[in-house]
Amino acid sequence: MAASIVQSASNIKSEGAYPSSEAWVALNTSVDGRLQPGIPFARPCFPLASNETKGHFSPSDCNIVEADYLNHLSISNTVGGYINTQWETCQRTGQECLLDWTLPSNAAATMPPRICSQGSVPTFAIDVRNATDVLRGLEFSKEYNISLAIKNTGHDYKGRSGGPGALALWLHNLKSIEFAPNFIPQNCPSAMRTEYAVTVGAGVQFSDLIPFATEHNITIPSGGDLSVGAAGGYPQGGGHGILSNVYGLAADRVLEYEVITPRGEHIIANDCQYSDLFYALRGGGGGTFGVVLKMTTKALPGMPVNAVFSTFNSTVPGNRLEFIRFMVENSLTWAQQGWGTYIIPSEGILLANTVLQPAAANESMKELREFMTGNLTGTFLMTVEPNYETFFNNYIGALIHVPVGVPLTPASRLIPVQSFSENREQLISTLNDIQNVDILIAFGTTPFLFGSNNRTSVTPAWRDSLWHVVFGDIWNYDTSTTDISQKYSNLSAVANGLRDFTPDSGAYQNEADVYEPNHEESFWGNNYPLLLSIKQKYDPDHILDCWQCVGWRGPSSPQYSCYIEGF
Ligand SMILES: Cc1cc2nc3c(=O)[nH]c(=O)nc-3n(C[C@H](O)[C@H](O)[C@H](O)COP(=O)(O)OP(=O)(O)OC[C@H]3O[C@@H](n4cnc5c(N)ncnc54)[C@H](O)[C@@H]3O)c2cc1C
Structure with missing residues (x-):
């Protein structure tokens, strides 16, 4: 193992006081041999790789990667895997190691002259099993001034669990x-x-x-x-x-x-x-x-869960707007009755309630049922699930599809409760105008009934809001940096529409615009x-630093050299 760490370390471009091979070997020894190279998830599919990229071309391993390319658990089981795959890449330079997610076996993505580049996948990762491993990582980062990424599942929408040239603390195996x-x-x-x-x-x-x-x-x-x-x-x-x-x-x-x-x-x-x-x-x-x-x-x-999934007939012009209007008009009542909602303006709504008895839940859904199956000629399914797990599997897992294994970026806004009365028409028309995005969901998942225990540091805007509206765009391995940049700009422009009429609100940091303006105020108030x-x-x-995190060093810090510039 020590030999392979030396081999891996010797391939890495050395900038300034980048740790020597010996230093990496010593780190590896200090963590009982659990230092491992960060290898891009799709590396086995590429015959060619850049000098600093570890791993090997292997057609048989590539078959597994192709089969698992859109599988969230396989990606998160892998030290170099990131759920939103642009965070494996260097978006600013276009260096990457991605498959065509629409057809993972597409050789055009992987065959020469294309090469697998390390991108933003950390150079090394400690497979953390105990507190000492973490301490060694912190010390190493401080001694060599090398950026330290804390990586768990790699779900982060802002690229905060990786970074070019970083050492990662990979926490995945702490499974107690x-x-x-x-x-x-x-x-x-x-x-x-x-x-x-x-x-x-x-x-x-x-x-x-x-x-x-x-x-x-x-x-x-x-x-x-x-x-x-x-x-x-x-x-x-x-x-x-x-x-x-x-x-x-x-x-x-x-x-x-x-x-x-x-x-x-x-x-x-x-x-x-x-x-x-x-x-x-x-x-x-x-x-x-x-x-x-x-x-x-x-x-x-x-506890049992009252569950509803209802869709409207989206082929009828005008149904989308009528659906959005009904959602805006009823969301406050539903929240007061204890419902949580996932509203998909192109499709329908999923609701869950654990506080109403089944008969009361049925009664409270009567109008929705009539509206969706009558006016909007759609479908309506309602059951009482015996527990949260069956609810999750039968409803969220089976019916809601958030893309994974693709380059995807969101932007979002928390929508205050008064917008549902004072700015109702504006809310309806703004939502209806959001058409040219790949994903749009209004999550009725704010802690509205719960209120606040006053001991958390999330933006207080969460407590005054009824919806967390998220929208996002997706691209592919062959999208140019210019086009990716355009997607970020488009999403920011859409977000501005919501920001303009909710000026005192904020956004959820984990699902926000990567280039959130005034992010300190927006995420934490x-x-x-x-x-x-x-x-x-x-x-x-200042050992820990991440993009738009509290006290961060700012976008010009070298660790952010792969974020697209110009925002
Ligand atoms: C498909 C998908 C669905 C999602 N659905 C939801 C949802 O329904 N609700 C919601 O609220 N969010 C959702 N998110 C967003 C999610 O909350 C964030 O992506 C979150 O940051 C993931 O945390 P993680 O630890 O799993 O991922 P990672 O990417 O590994 O880590 C995320 C951030 O947390 C840090 N971190 C991780 N572990 C630790 C640790 N032990 N100690 C200190 N720092 C740590 C990392 O350094 C990084 O900054 C979703 C994301 C995706 C991709």
Whole structure:
């Protein structure tokens, strides 16, 4: 293994004081041989590769990559895999190692003269298994001034879990899950006991956790994709899902984090100790304040879910606008009744409710049913699912398709509740005008009924909003840098339409415009000054840095040399 690390390290272009091969070998030894080269996911499909790119051409391995190219779990199981594949590439230079996602076996993407380039895939990654591995990574990053990426599942929409030339801490294999009934955070009074809680390692994904919850007859709300990490960027940046209206954001439910701070302390942060760091890790964003090794989250009792999926006939002109109007007119009532919603303006709506009895749920959906199947000649399906897992599999998993394994970028806006009354017509027409994007979803997943526990650092705009509206564009391996740049610009322009009539609102950092204007205000609102001081306190040497994160170095920092310029 040491020999292959030397071999890998010797292929890397050396800039300034880039660590020598010997330094990498020493790091590898200090983490018990778990340093590994970062290899682009599609590397086996390319006969040619750039000098610094490790791995080999292998037709048999390539067959596996092709078969798994759009598989979220396969990508997130791979150290060099990124769900939104532009984050494997250097978007500014066009250097990449991507397949044609519309036809992964398309040789035009992989055969000479095309070459596989390292792009933004970190040069090396430590396959973290314990706190010492993290400490060694932090020390190495500080000593050699090499950027450190914390990588969990690689879902990040802003490229914050990779970077060219970086060393990654790969947390995927920290897979412990412990049921923790009657949990009391360390050094907290017994009055702070929580009946149901679960402690998970940093690499646990919802695909691991939701079946565990079913086994223990508890409920752990998730987002819309089971391969998202339960303890990483999702809760640290906010974490919305179809049950957030009633049970809050994932950040609201965190009870405790076990963290290695950039200062090298191994601590437990909760409401009773290191409470400033705890607050920062509940909304301030991943990759910024420390490396979370474990998280304890509140769980809910097992419960049935009233579930609805309804579509309209989109071939009839005018139905889309009528559908949007009905959604805007009814969303406040639905939220007050405890429904969470995923509204897809081109197709229909998915709803979930755990607080109404089935008869009341049926009654509350009567108008929607009549409208969708009558006026809009669509479909309406309603069931009571025995638990969250079956709800997820039968509804979100089966019926909602968020593309993965493709270059995809979103932009978004939180839509305040008063926009649904004061600016109703403008909201309807603005949404109706969003036509030229590949994805548009209005998530009725804000913590509207839940309110606030006042101890998180997400933008307060979450608490005043009814919808989180997300739209996005997709491209492919052969899209030029100019065209990619145009897509980012188009999305920003669409977002401006929503920003203009919600000037006091904000955006969800994890699903925002990569080039969000005034991002400190947008992502954190009046929490920002405190977050910045916490960043300075726990990371005085500024070891952790990520794109538009609290206290970041800014776009001209060399670690952002692969982001497209000019925004
Ligand atoms: C297909 C898809 C569906 C999604 N659905 C939803 C949804 O329904 N609701 C929602 O709220 N969001 C959703 N997201 C967005 C998701 O919340 C973010 O992408 C989130 O950042 C993912 O975190 P991760 O740890 O899984 O991914 P990564 O990309 O590995 O990490 C994301 C960020 O967190 C940091 N990080 C990760 N682990 C740690 C750790 N242990 N300690 C410190 N920092 C860490 C990383 O450095 C990076 O900055 C979705 C994303 C995708 C691609």
